[in-house]
Amino acid sequence: MTETKKERNAFARILDFAGKRRALTFLGCFLTGLAMLLSMVPYVTIWLVVRDLIAVAPEWERATGVVTYGWLAFWFSVAGIVVYFVGLMCTHLAAFRIQTNVRKECVKRLMNAPLGFFDTHATGLLRRRIDKTSGEIEQLFAHNMADLSGSVVMLVSTVVLLFVFDWRMGASCIVVVFASFACLTTMMGPSKKSLLESYQSALDDISKATTEYVRGIPVVKVFQQTVYSIAALKKSIDNYSMYANRYQSDVCEVPQSINLSFIEAAFVFLLPVTALLAPSALASGNFAQFVSDFAFYAIFSAIISTALSRVMFAAGGMMQADDALRRIEEVVQAPQIVRSANPKVPEGNRVEFRGVSFTYEGAAKPALDDVSFVAEAGSTIALVGPSGGGKSTAASLIPRFWDVDKGSVLVGGVDVRDVDPHVLMDRVAFVFQDNRLFKTSILENVRAARPNASCEEVLAALSAAQCDDILAKLPNGMDTVIGTKGTYLSGGERQRVSLARAILKDAPIVVLDEATAFADPENEALIQAALKRLTKGRTVIMIAHRLTTVVNADKIVVLDHGRVAESGTHGELVAGNGLYAHMWADYQTAVAWKITREVA
Numbered sequence: 001m002t003e004t005k006k007e008r009n010a011f012a013r014i015l016d017f018a019g020k021r022r023a024l025t026f027l028g029c030f031l032t033g034l035a036m037l038l039s040m041v042p043y044v045t046i047w048l049v050v051r052d053l054i055a056v057a058p059e060w061e062r063a064t065g066v067v068t069y070g071w072l073a074f075w076f077s078v079a080g081i082v083v084y085f086v087g088l089m090c091t092h093l094a095a096f097r098i099q100t101n102v103r104k105e106c107v108k109r110l111m112n113a114p115l116g117f118f119d120t121h122a123t124g125l126l127r128r129r130i131d132k133t134s135g136e137i138e139q140l141f142a143h144n145m146a147d148l149s150g151s152v153v154m155l156v157s158t159v160v161l162l163f164v165f166d167w168r169m170g171a172s173c174i175v176v177v178f179a180s181f182a183c184l185t186t187m188m189g190p191s192k193k194s195l196l197e198s199y200q201s202a203l204d205d206i207s208k209a210t211t212e213y214v215r216g217i218p219v220v221k222v223f224q225q226t227v228y229s230i231a232a233l234k235k236s237i238d239n240y241s242m243y244a245n246r247y248q249s250d251v252c253e254v255p256q257s258i259n260l261s262f263i264e265a266a267f268v269f270l271l272p273v274t275a276l277l278a279p280s281a282l283a284s285g286n287f288a289q290f291v292s293d294f295a296f297y298a299i300f301s302a303i304i305s306t307a308l309s310r311v312m313f314a315a316g317g318m319m320q321a322d323d324a325l326r327r328i329e330e331v332v333q334a335p336q337i338v339r340s341a342n343p344k345v346p347e348g349n350r351v352e353f354r355g356v357s358f359t360y361e362g363a364a365k366p367a368l369d370d371v372s373f374v375a376e377a378g379s380t381i382a383l384v385g386p387s388g389g390g391k392s393t394a395a396s397l398i399p400r401f402w403d404v405d406k407g408s409v410l411v412g413g414v415d416v417r418d419v420d421p422h423v424l425m426d427r428v429a430f431v432f433q434d435n436r437l438f439k440t441s442i443l444e445n446v447r448a449a450r451p452n453a454s455c456e457e458v459l460a461a462l463s464a465a466q467c468d469d470i471l472a473k474l475p476n477g478m479d480t481v482i483g484t485k486g487t488y489l490s491g492g493e494r495q496r497v498s499l500a501r502a503i504l505k506d507a508p509i510v511v512l513d514e515a516t517a518f519a520d521p522e523n524e525a526l527i528q529a530a531l532k533r534l535t536k537g538r539t540v541i542m543i544a545h546r547l548t549t550v551v552n553a554d555k556i557v558v559l560d561h562g563r564v565a566e567s568g569t570h571g572e573l574v575a576g577n578g579l580y581a582h583m584w585a586d587y588q589t590a591v592a593w594k595i596t597r598e599v600a
C-alpha cells in the first residue's frame with residue numbers, strides 16, 4: 001500500500017518538472033484517446049458496407065450508401081491521424097520540458113551535493129543515470145503514456161461495441177481479453193518488477209566493474225594479475241547474463257508468447273459460438289442479419305487483437321519507465337548541503353573542532369569520535385596517525401564535504417553549517433591527495449580557482465608554485481592542454497599545478513591532504529618551496545605521512561581509531577613517549593635504513 005503511494009508520488013513528482021506544460025501531458029493523452037476512437041470509425045464503416053451488401057445481394061447497385069461510407073472512412077482516418085499527431089505534439093512538448101528540467105535539476109542537485117557524496121556514488125554511474133534515464137523518462141511521457149491511454153480507450157470502446165448486437169458472440173471475443181489480462185498481470189507482478197530491478201542493478205554493476213577494470217589496467221600489468229583482475233568483471237558479466245536470460249524468458253518470452261497466442265486466437269473463439277448459433281438464426285429467417293452481425297464481430301475481433309497488443313507493449317514500456325523514474329529519483333534526491341537561513345560571517349580564520357563525531361553511511365564504527373582541537377589563525381596544525389585514524393575525514397569536514405553527526409566544526413568562531421557555502425569555499429582552499437586536473441590548458445586549470453583572474457595573476461601563481469620549469473618545457477607554455485599530444489605531467493608536477501591553483505585562490509585557510517604524496521626527491525624540494533609560499537600567513541591544516549614535513553608545525557594532533565590520542569609540538573610529543581614518539585622512532589629507523597642502503 002505504502003509502496004504504491006510512494007510510486008505514484010515518484011510519477012507525480014517527475015510530472016511536476018513539466019511546469020506550465022503539465023496540462024499538455026493530459027491533453028496529449030486525451031487527444032490520443034480521441035484519435036483512437038476516430039480511427040475505429042473506418043472499421044465500423046467497413047462493417048456497414050458489408051451489412052448493406054449482404055442486405056441487397058445480389059442486386060449490388062442498390063447499395064447506394066457505399067460511397068458515403070467510403071468518404072466517411074477516409075475523413076475519419078484523416079481526422080484520427082491529425083488528432084493523434086497533435087496529441088503526440090502535446091506529449092512531446094511536455095516530455096521535452098520534463099527531460100530538460102530533470103537534467104537541470106540533477107545537475108543542480110549534484111552541484112549542491114556534499115563532495116563526499118561522490119565518494120560513494122561513482123560519477124560514471126551518475127552520468128549514465130542522467131543520460132539514459134532522462135531519455136527513458138522522455139519516452140515515458142512522450143510515447144508510453146499516450147500509447148497506453150489510446151490503447152485503453154480503444155480496448156474499452158471495442159469491448160462496449162461488442163455487446164451492441166449479439167452478447168453471445170461478444171462474450172466469445174471477450175474471453176480473450178480476460179486471458180490476456182491474466183498474462184499481463186503475470187508479466188507485471190511484483191516478482192517481475194523485482195526481477196527488472198535486479199536486471200537494471202546488474203547492468204549498473206557491469207558498468208562500474210568495467211570502469212574499475214580499465215582504471216586498474218596499469219596495476220594489472222605491473223603485477224601480472226591478468227587472471228585474478230578480470231574475476232570481478234567476469235562475475236558482474238555472469239551476473240548480468242543470468243538476469244538478462246531470466247528477464248528475457250520470464251518477462252518477455254513466455255508471457256508475451258502466451259499473450260500473443262491469445263490475441264491471435266481471438267477470431268478462433270468466435271467461430272465455434274457462431275456455428276452453435278447459426279441453426280437458430282436460419283430457423284428464424286434472420287440469417288442475413290446474422291451474417292452481417294458475424295461480419296461485425298469478425299472485424300472487431302481483429303481490432304481487439306490490435307488493442308490488446310498495444311496495451312501489452314505500452315504496459316511493458318510503462319514498467320521499464322517506472323523503474324527509470326525510481327533511478328533518476330535517487331539523483332534528484334541526492335543529499336544537499338543545507339544552507340542556513342541566517343548565514344553568519346566568520347570572524348578571523350581560527351579553525352576549531354568541538355566534540356566532533358562522524359560515521360560514514362553504513363559504517364559500523366565512527367570515523368571520528370568526540371574529536372576536539374584548535375588551529376589558531378595563522379598557525380600550522382598537522383594531523384598525523386596510523387592509517388585509518390581519521391585524518392582525511394577530519395580534513396574533509398572543514399569545507400563541508402560531509403556534515404558532522406555530533407559536535408561542530410567552527411571557522412572564525414562560526415559553525416561551518418551556519419556559513420554561506422560560497423563564503424566557506426572562498427575561505428578554504430583544499431589540496432587533494434589525488435589531484436584532479438581538467439583536460440584543458442594549464443591556464444584554465446589554475447584559473448578554475450578564480451575565474452576572473454588575469455593571465456598575469458595566473459602566471460604569478462604558477463611561478464610561486466615553482467612551475468616555471470614545467471611551463472618552459474611545454475610547447476605552448478601555460479596554454480598547453482594537459483593530456484594531449486604527449487603533454488603529460490608527472491604526479492609531482494600535477495601537484496605543483498594544483499598548488500598554483502590554491503595560491504591563486506588566496507584563501508586564508510588551507511587544507512593539505514598528503515600534499516607531497518606523489519613527489520620524487522627533486523619534486524619534493526620544489527613542492528616544499530611552493531607550500532611555503534602557499535601557507536605563509538595562513539591557517540594551515542595538513543595531513544602528512546612523512547613526519548619530517550610536520551616537525552615544524554605549531555601543533556601536531558595524533559588521531560588514532562577516530563580519537564585524539566595526543567597533541568602538542570614535535571618536541572613535546574617526542575618527550576611524551578606516546579604514539580607519536582613511536583611513530584617518529586620508526587620513521588627515523590626507516591630513513592636511516594634507506595640512507596644506509598643508498599650509500600652501500
Ligand SMILES: Nc1ncnc2c1ncn2[C@@H]1O[C@H](COP(=O)(O)OP(=O)(O)OP(=O)(O)O)[C@@H](O)[C@H]1O
Pocket residue numbers: 119120360361363366367385386387388389390391392393394
Ligand atoms: N567513504 C567512506 N565510506 C565509509 N568509510 C570510510 C570512507 N572513507 C573512509 N572511511 C573509513 O573511515 C575511517 C577513517 O578513514 P580516513 O580516510 O579518514 O583515515 P586516514 O587517517 O586519513 O587514513 P590514511 O592515512 O590511510 O589516508 C577508516 O576506517 C576508513 O575505512
